[in-house]
Structure formats: structure tokens, C-alpha cells
Amino acid sequence: MFWKIARYSVILFFGLVVFSCSEYQKALKDTDVSRRYEYAQKMYDEGDYKKANRLFEAIAPQFVGKPQGERVMFFLADSYYQIGDYNFAGYQFERFLKSYPRSDKAPEAAFLGAKSYYMLSPRYSLDQTDTDKALTKLQLFINAYPESENLPEANAMAQELTTKKEKKAFEIAKQFVKLGEYYVLDYNLSAISSLDNFVNDHPGSIYREEALFQKFRATVNLAVNSTFRKRKERLDEALVAYENLMRSYPETEFSDDAEKLYEVLQEELSKYTELEKLAK
The missing domain is CATH 1.25.40.10 (Tetratricopeptide repeat domain)
Structure with a gap:
């Protein structure tokens, strides 16, 4: 009985995986941008940031100037951050802040953009260009959002990077x-x-x-x-x-x-x- 249940569970699992993949491939090819947006949002909410990232990247140009453009651009930047592509995350968060400086998401975007460059900072003995950029972004965040709940972490990161430069x-x-x-x-x-x-x-x-x-x-x-x-x-x-x-x-x-x-x-x-x- 146990092995029969286990077998059906495995079959069900692989069936769901195949269905999910086919659904994703269908979304990639879908010409209806609204359906692609909805599926990208679904993938993002479920934590499948790689799929969400690819879809947001594909549909972002079509949402420029539209009401949903702000959400699409933020989720695109954050999906890059979530998959560990900090170069693109930092760049996309910068774009978001330039496009939507008054957004409710601006404080979070400023913090995550700065943290993206912090993640790129190399060991002290190497070139510190990314460290300098991270320190600049962190200071801008600290100055702009002194009441943010992320302020303690931002200060800690700035101190760590400052110490790294001092060590060099x-x-x-x-x-x-x-x-x-x-x-x-x-x-x-x-x-x-x-x-x-x-x-x-x-x-x-x-x-x-x-x-x-x-x-x-x-x-x-x-x-x-x-x-x-x-x-x-x-x-x-x-x-x-x-x-x-x-x-x-x-x-x-x-x-x-x-x-x-x-x-x-x-x-x-x-x-x-x-x-x-x-x-x-």
C-alpha cells in the first residue's frame, strides 16, 4: 500500500512539473501581454524568480508609460536580485528610481539597489570600484530615508565596506x-x-x-x-x-x-x- 501511494505521488509530482513547464513555455510564446503579465506575477509570487525574470524582461518594454509599468519594472529588478544577478539588479533598480522617484517602492528599491552593489564588493585586496559605488548608494539611501526599517542594515553594510577600504x-x-x-x-x-x-x-x-x-x-x-x-x-x-x-x-x-x-x-x-x- 505504501509503495503504491509513493508511486502515485511521484507520478503526480512529475505530472505537475511537466504541466508547469508547458504552461511556462506557453506563456513565453503568448501574444497576449496581459496573460504573460499575469503568469509572470504568478511565478514571482510563488518564488520562481528565474521564470518570472524572463517573462518580466520580455514584457517590460510593452508596459512603459502604462499604469502597470511601475510594478513590472520593480518586479523585474527584484527578480534579478532574487536570482543573484546583482549587476543587473543594481542597474534595474537605478532605472526604476529614475522612472518612478515618488513611488511607494522607492525606499525599497534604493535599499536593494545599494545592497546589490554591496554584494558585488570584492575582497579588500582587489579593485574596489564596486565597493565605492556601494558606499555611494548606501549613503544616498541613509540620507534619503533616515526612518527606514532597513537603516540599521544599511549602516552595518556601510561600516563593513568602509573597514574593507581601510584595510586595503x-x-x-x-x-x-x-x-x-x-x-x-x-x-x-x-x-x-x-x-x-x-x-x-x-x-x-x-x-x-x-x-x-x-x-x-x-x-x-x-x-x-x-x-x-x-x-x-x-x-x-x-x-x-x-x-x-x-x-x-x-x-x-x-x-x-x-x-x-x-x-x-x-x-x-x-x-x-x-x-x-x-x-x-
Whole structure:
């Protein structure tokens, strides 16, 4: 009995699938745009976004300027979003907002359009063009709809993308510090300049503490490898970098390494003082 019921269930299931597919193919070929619209809406409501997307894409041009055009354009954009085609989703949501800026769906379209670009944002080490676009779209949404229920998520996404961009800038500066251990002059100067710019441009960054430590590291490395004529000036600059780190983060997690570098700095200052005396 059980196997008979199971068999009929399987047959019924495949029958429904075949019927659904034939109905869908019929809708694709139907010349009646109203029937195609109704079937596209049905597919969308049932969560079959791929079929809905194809149908909305086909009928959208025929609804331009018509009362249903607003719904068609929104559902077309959202169906792209639902199937994970974020490039087209972002583009279609932009089109929707330009065509229907006063729509009741405008806040949702602005949010989902921004989120589409957020989804396209790559890992920090890659080109951040999509990240920049996502941040712009998120900021526009945040400014335009401060009372939106999606505001917390928009703020969280914007913060995540901002941190990603900060990480990219910081990692570039850190790479200069590492290279400065082998190619002292140019790379340490680049590291110090990059880290200064980073701290000034991102005062609230989660990487600020390490940035101050890395600057101290680079200034020490530059100073101890400088000519006698430049050494005192650069040793003093390294001392200032150490004081800035300790003043900002007295309990810094880099205290052990910072203290070792500080000891090197003090030794170099003592050596310089002795050499200066002998020079006189």
C-alpha cells in the first residue's frame, strides 16, 4: 500500500512539473501581454524568480508609460536580485528610481539597489570600484530615508565596506614597512608617508593603533640606517613616533615589540651622542 501511494505521488509530482513547464513555455510564446503579465506575477509570487525574470524582461518594454509599468519594472529588478544577478539588479533598480522617484517602492528599491552593489564588493585586496559605488548608494539611501526599517542594515553594510577600504590602504602601507627592511631609504619613506596619510584620513579606524606602531617601526628602521648627517633628525622623529603611540595607546597590544624598538632607539641615540663628541 505504501509503495503504491509513493508511486502515485511521484507520478503526480512529475505530472505537475511537466504541466508547469508547458504552461511556462506557453506563456513565453503568448501574444497576449496581459496573460504573460499575469503568469509572470504568478511565478514571482510563488518564488520562481528565474521564470518570472524572463517573462518580466520580455514584457517590460510593452508596459512603459502604462499604469502597470511601475510594478513590472520593480518586479523585474527584484527578480534579478532574487536570482543573484546583482549587476543587473543594481542597474534595474537605478532605472526604476529614475522612472518612478515618488513611488511607494522607492525606499525599497534604493535599499536593494545599494545592497546589490554591496554584494558585488570584492575582497579588500582587489579593485574596489564596486565597493565605492556601494558606499555611494548606501549613503544616498541613509540620507534619503533616515526612518527606514532597513537603516540599521544599511549602516552595518556601510561600516563593513568602509573597514574593507581601510584595510586595503593599511595593508599597502604595511607592505612598504616590510620592504623597508630590505630596501631601506625609499620604502621606509613611503611607509611613513602612507601611514601618516592613513592615520589622518581614517582617525577612527580599527587599524589606527597598529598604524601608529608600524610608523614607529619604519622610523626606527630608517633612522638606524641613515647617514651620520641625517641620523639625529631621524632618531628624534622615531622618538616622536614612539611617544605618539604610547600617548594614544598606553596599553598597546604591540608593547613588547615597541619596547624592543625603543631600546634600539635609545642605544642609537647614545651612540650618536658619543660619535658627536668625538667629532668635536
